Amino acid sequence: MKIMQSSGVPIYQQIADNFKGDILEGRLKQGEYLPSIRGLAKDLKISVITTLKAYEMLEQEGLVTAVQGKGYYVNAQDTQMLMEQHRRKVEEAFLNAIYSAKLAGMTREELVETLETLLRLEEM
Amino acid sequence: MEFNSAIEGKNILKKYKNFTLDIGELKIPQGFATALIGENGAGKTTLLDILAGTNLEYKGELTFFGKYDDKDREKNPDVKNNIGYTGTGDYFFPRWTLKQVEELQELLFDGFDKNRYRELLKELAIVSGKAFEDSKKISNLSDGNKIKLMLAGVLARDTKLLLLDEPASPLDPLMRDKLCNMLRDYLAENEGEKTVVFSTHNITDMESITDYVIIVEQGRIVEQGFVEDLKEKYIVVKGEKKDESFASRIISNLSSSSYGFEGICLSEDLDKLSGLDIAVERPTLSQISVHVMKQYSALAMVDNREKTA
Numbered sequence: 001m002k003i004m005q006s007s008g009v010p011i012y013q014q015i016a017d018n019f020k021g022d023i024l025e026g027r028l029k030q031g032e033y034l035p036s037i038r039g040l041a042k043d044l045k046i047s048v049i050t051t052l053k054a055y056e057m058l059e060q061e062g063l064v065t066a067v068q069g070k071g072y073y074v075n076a077q078d079t080q081m082l083m084e085q086h087r088r089k090v091e092e093a094f095l096n097a098i099y100s101a102k103l104a105g106m107t108r109e110e111l112v113e114t115l116e117t118l119l120r121l122e123e124m
Numbered sequence: 125m126e127f128n129s130a131i132e133g134k135n136i137l138k139k140y141k142n143f144t145l146d147i148g149e150l151k152i153p154q155g156f157a158t159a160l161i162g163e164n165g166a167g168k169t170t171l172l173d174i175l176a177g178t179n180l181e182y183k184g185e186l187t188f189f190g191k192y193d194d195k196d197r198e199k200n201p202d203v204k205n206n207i208g209y210t211g212t213g214d215y216f217f218p219r220w221t222l223k224q225v226e227e228l229q230e231l232l233f234d235g236f237d238k239n240r241y242r243e244l245l246k247e248l249a250i251v252s253g254k255a256f257e258d259s260k261k262i263s264n265l266s267d268g269n270k271i272k273l274m275l276a277g278v279l280a281r282d283t284k285l286l287l288l289d290e291p292a293s294p295l296d297p298l299m300r301d302k303l304c305n306m307l308r309d310y311l312a313e314n315e316g317e318k319t320v321v322f323s324t325h326n327i328t329d330m331e332s333i334t335d336y337v338i339i340v341e342q343g344r345i346v347e348q349g350f351v352e353d354l355k356e357k358y359i360v361v362k363g364e365k366k367d368e369s370f371a372s373r374i375i376s377n378l379s380s381s382s383y384g385f386e387g388i389c390l391s392e393d394l395d396k397l398s399g400l401d402i403a404v405e406r407p408t409l410s411q412i413s414v415h416v417m418k419q420y421s422a423l424a425m426v427d428n429r430e431k432t433a
Contacts, residue, residue, distance in 0.1 A: 010355075010406060012352065036312070037315070037316075038155075038308070038311050038312035038315050038316070039312050039315070041308060041311070041312070042305075042308040042311075042312045045304070045305065045308070045332060046332055047157065047331075047332060047334055047335050047351060048155070048156055048157065048311060048335045049156065049336070049350050049351055050351075050352060053352045071315075
């Protein structure tokens with residue numbers, strides 16, 4: 001797990017996103033436990049409360065369940081539904097981009113080109 | 125967030141000639157690292173001394189680990205053995221040798237692990253690779269090494285609570301990093317059982333280990349909470365020169381430059397700035413602390429002025 005201290009994304013968010021990815025893509029399976037809160041804090045050299053906050057976020061999203069004294073285990077996931085939710089988020093972001101592009105007077109070609117450039121940059 | 129307290133305090137009062145420590149309610153969350161932050165003379169050391177029992181002249185109630193009071197701390201070995209304290213002064217007699225210091229700690233505390241102690245001394249580079257210099261005197265150690273010796277002493281014991289007064293101050297950046305790692309190891313040892321309390325001026329260096337913050341000013345607690353909650357309670361606002369005078373009504377201690385302004389306000393007050401061309405950012409613990417400290421320093425100045433007027 002790579003944690004960026006000054007990426008602008010809060011660290012707890014980065015941790016939550018990482019585990020979310022692991023869960024959605026099946027690297028963390030149903031019933032498996034997340035690393036212990038203080039163990040992870042130690043490994044990532046971050047505070048306990050930041051780790052706890054990340055785990056609480058995952059719990060709120062229904063991805064994991066907390067068991068007193070034992071930690072957090074991965075719930076059974078309706079992966080189909082979660083993927084669908086993810087897709088909807090992507091569509092939403094695209095719609096926003098299209099709207100802004102219209103405001104800026106960008107052509108369809110320019111917009112597509114921007115997306116392709118960004119994709120290439122991501123791959124680098 | 126709900127939590128168990130490693131220490132609870134009620135109406136702690138300690139009066140000096142020109143200073144009063146007055147803590148209505150104190151709760152140190154168990155299983156976390158708590159930072160005591162405040163200006164010089166704000167009362168951090170006084171509070172830690174009271175918690176550690178090195179200062180017994182105070183009023184108020186203290187509860188340790190949910191069931192022991194401060195008399196137990198003096199008498200009951202279960203409490204005494206479970207608390208490790210390091211101060212800023214000369215804790216060990218200057219003329220003692222390292223050997224004597226080791227023997228003393230073995231005598232004083234059950235659960236002092238001599239092998240672990242020697243490992244820690246090595247790790248902290250007091251005896252850098254060389255044989256343990258038994259005959260070296262405390263007075264010949266640097267300030268940094270003195271604190272390291274104390275830290276090794278408390279970390280070599282089987283404790284549940286560490287009270288550390290300015291542990292990072294005399295340490296160089298490398299050692300501060302090591303200290304943070306050692307404290308994280310300590311907290312992880314028995315998931316959720318062990319607690320660390322430390323005072324510090326080096327907020328930035330210690331931010332990555334701080335879970336809970338208590339800001340003390342003029343002998344009182346002026347702000348406290350879990351760091352992640354405080355980072356949502358406050359927000360950094362940056363804006364253009366043209367909006368500065370309006371913004372200054374909402375943002376106290378706004379700092380201004382020829383390019384614009386910057387300051388911290390409560391997140392709930394952000395609505396009042398709507399319509400302005402501003403950018404916002406999550407604050408660091410250091411920014412929050414400075415903001416809170418400035419506010420209360422300023423208030424104190426007004427108070428004093430009123431008193432003298």
